[in-house]
Every structure is written in structure tokens, then in C-alpha cells.
Amino acid sequence: MGTTIIIGIIGLIVGVASTWLIINYLNQKRSKKIIEEAEKEAEAIKKNKLLEVKEKFISLKADLEKQVSIRNSKLQSQEAKMKQRELGLNQKYEEIQKKKGELDAIRNNMENQLELIEKKKQELDKIHKLEIDRLEALSGISAEEAKERLAQSIKEEAQTSATAYINEIMEEAKMTANKEAKKIVVQSIQRVATETAIENAITVFQIDSDEIKGRIIGREGRNIRALEAATGIEIIVDDTPEAIILSGFDPVRREVARLALHQLVQDGRIHPARIEEIVNKVRKQVEEEIIETGKRTTIDLGIHGLHPDLIRMIGRMKYRSSYGQNLLQHSRETANLCAIMAAELGLNPKKAKRAGLLHDIGKVPDDEPELPHAILGMKLAEKYKEKADIVNAIGAHHDEVEMTSLLAPIVQVCDAISGARPGARREIVEAYIKRLNDLEQLALSYPGVVKTYAIQAGRELRVIVGADRINDIETENLSNEIAKKIQDEMTYPGQVKITVIRETRAVAFAK
Secondary structure (H helix, E strand, C coil): CHHHHHHHHHHHHHHHHHHHHHHHHHHHHHHHHHHHHHHHHHHHHHHHHHHHHHHHHHHHHHHHHHHHHHHHHHHHHHHHHHHHHHHHHHHHHHHHHHHHHHHHHHHHHHHHHHHHHHHHHHHHHHHHHHHHHHHHHHHCCCHHHHHHHHHHHHHHHHHHHHHHHHHHHHHHHHHHHHHHHHHHHHHHHHCCCCCCCECCCEEEEECCCCHHHHHHHCHHHHHHHHHHHHHCCEEECCCCCCEEEEECCCHHHHHHHHHHHHHHHHHCCCCHHHHHHHHHHHHHHHHHHHHHHHHHHHHHHCCCCCCHHHHHHHHHHHHCEECCEEHHHHHHHHHHHHHHHHHHCCCCHHHHHHHHHHCCHHHCCCCCCCCCHHHHHHHHHHHCCCCHHHHHHHHCCCCCCCCCCCHHHHHHHHHHHHHHCCCCCHHHHHHHHHHHHHHHHHHHCCCCEEEEEEECCCCEEEEEECCCCCCHHHHHHHHHHHHHHHHHHCCCCCCCEEEEEECCCCCCCCC
């Protein structure tokens, strides 16, 4: 029994061993096959890589050969250029050598000629000296005396000619001085364009509804009496719808009353105590605005170093008018005119502008002495350390004092120009408006004219014509005809530019 078991175990072991051997054999065979396949695959990859490397090498070699070829061609072209340049330089060198030889020959020839000239000069000097000695012996005077007599004769002749020439220039200057002066004045007027400023003695205060009028009047009129007493302005409440009239000769007071009324109406609390409080507050605001206006004016005009009191007086000009013309606007315009005219005459434009701005400060003093405004302005300028020529220009612009500088007549003329400018003052505004209307109507009288506009205070007339009525040549003729008719039939300052406009418009709508 035991033997049987042993034999069975041995047989089992032998079977397992043989199975292991078979499996091991099969694994070795499979491993060998895998190794062979991997070797084949590696060989194939190696061949592919070698092919890729070979292709890249061939491509790089071709590129390199191409670059070498291009570089060689460039080198060859440069070498050819260098050879050409060398040939050119050689030719130039030969030409220079040739010219050098010619110059040497010319120089030698010149040296020979100079020697001959020098010899002839010496001979001429001897002959000249002999002739002078002979002339002195014949005339009985020396050469120096002859020179002095000749110089004296030439001097007298020159003085006579110069005197005649000076007289001729003086006569010509007298004839052209008036014309040139008019030209400078007209140019100065045309280069300053300012708007017309006309003020009245009343200010209209607009209100939202007539119910506010009763609140402004107050019980038994106490509010309106308090307002009139605080501002010094007459307040007229009548049947004019939604408006109250403020009447007074002083524009500053009218402005204080207007601003006070505006704040009171907005606030809604209208009673005597509140009125006094608001009026005092507004008066301080207006005073600050006056100073700010003066500063802004001096900055705009480029004027520096003015005394603070003078700056405040300049600001007060905003609320003053002369013959309906705003005083600040008039002073600014006069300053600009003075600067332009001074520049035209070769004087200092900054000084002229300063004198033009300050020429009417005598109209806005803190107190009102019985003095002409030019004299008062001169005293104020002198008080605040202005220069003597500016002080004289202020005092002399109405001939109250004698003019001692060239600034004085410039300020006087520019003051007159600003006052006489079309539309500046109330006395001539109607004539100014009529002249503009006449200009437009004159152009409208021509056939083909559609619209006319007088602009730039009447210094330019724009005429619009119908494109279907007038052609381009007729347009040019029309401008000349209108200009000639204006010259013949109208009176106007300076010159009037006539611009005729002809245009065609095509309009379409995309819907």
C-alpha cells in the first residue's frame, strides 16, 4: 500500500516536472519569438531614422549650398563693383594729375605775368609822379590843396542835393501821412470785432406767477418798502404779466436788487428782516464778483502788476455804461485797439494796452468828486504808482492836459474809434441797423439771389444764389457788380467783403 502511494507521488511529481518543462520550453520559444520581433521592429525603426536623418542631411546640404551660392554671387557682384570703382578712381586720379599739371603751367604763367605787371606798375608810378610834379608846377598849388578844394566842392554839391532830397521826402510824407494814418485806423478797427452792448436804466425780473407779486409787496407794502430802502432801487409792480420792473440809474444796485429778489422768491420767506439779511449777503457777493471780473479782465488782456484798487475799479466798469455802451466792454476794446495801433507804429503794445484799459477809471471812483473823469482817472493812476506816460495818456485822452508821450494820442484815437464803432452807442445804432438792412436789400435786388446775410458788423456780405439760375462765371461777375454798387451808392467805414456762394445739393432718404 505504501509502495503504491510512493509510486503515485513519484508519478505525480514526474507529471508536474514534465508539465513545467513543457511550459518553460514554450515560454522560451515565445520569448525568443518576441525578441526576434522586437529586433526586427528595432531594425525597421533604425532604418527609418537613418532615412530621415539622411533626408534632413540632404535638405540641409542643399540649403547650405544655396546660401553659399547666394553669398558667392554677392561677393562676385561686390568684387565687380569694387573693380569698377577702382577703374573710376584710377581715371579720376589720372584726370587730377593732368589738371594739376595744367594748373602748374597756369601758375607759372601767372607768376610771369605778375612780374611784368609789377614792373609796369613801377614805371606808371614814376610817370604819375612826374605828371603830378608837372601839374603842381603849372597850377602853382600842391596836390594836397587840390584834394581839399575838390573835397569841399563835392561836399557843397552833396549838401545841396541832400537838402533838395529832404525837401522832396518831406513833401511826399505830408501827402501820404494822412492816407497812412487813415489806413492804420481802419486796419485797427477791422481787427477788433466786439458785440454791441446797450444797457437801459431798468431791469425786468421774471416771476413764475402773479401770486408772488402779493408776497413781494407784503402786508400794507412793508416788504416792498424794506426792499427799496435796502437796495436804493425803485420796484414797480404793475399789471405786466409775470414780471416786476427794477428801476434805477446805478446798475450795481439794480443787480443787487435782482439777485436779492431771486433768492427771496426761491426761499419763500419774504419779510423785512429776511430782506435786509439777503440784501447784505448779495451785496458782498456782487462785490466779490466785481473783483473777480477785474482779475479775469486783466488776465485776459495779459496786463500784470495792477494795484488791487485799480482791479476793483475795472470790475465795477461791468456795471457802468456811457451813452448806452458798456464801460468794461468799451475799455477792453480800446485796450485791444491801442495794442494793435502801437504795434503798427513800432511802439510798446503792452503799455498801450494798459493805458487803454485804464483810460476811463475816472468814471468808477469810490467817491464822486467834481472833476472831469479824465483828470480824476489820471490822479487815481498816479496815486496807485502807474508810470508817467500811462498817467499822461489817461489824463490827456479828452485834451484836459497836454500830451507828453506818444501813448496819449493813441489812447485818444482808439477811445474815439470804440465810441464811433457802428452799433456801439445808442445815438448811431439805428443808422447802423439801417445800413446793414440796406446792404442786404441791395444784394437781394439782383436776379438769381436767394438769400443775403450781413455779418461781422457789416464788414462782410454773404450772398447765396440759386445754382440753377446763375453759372460760375456769372457768380464772379455778380460779386464785382455788387461791390461796385456798394461803393457808388453807400457810405460805410473800412471795407466790405462780398462773398457770393453758389452750391448744388442732392438729398435722398433711405427708408
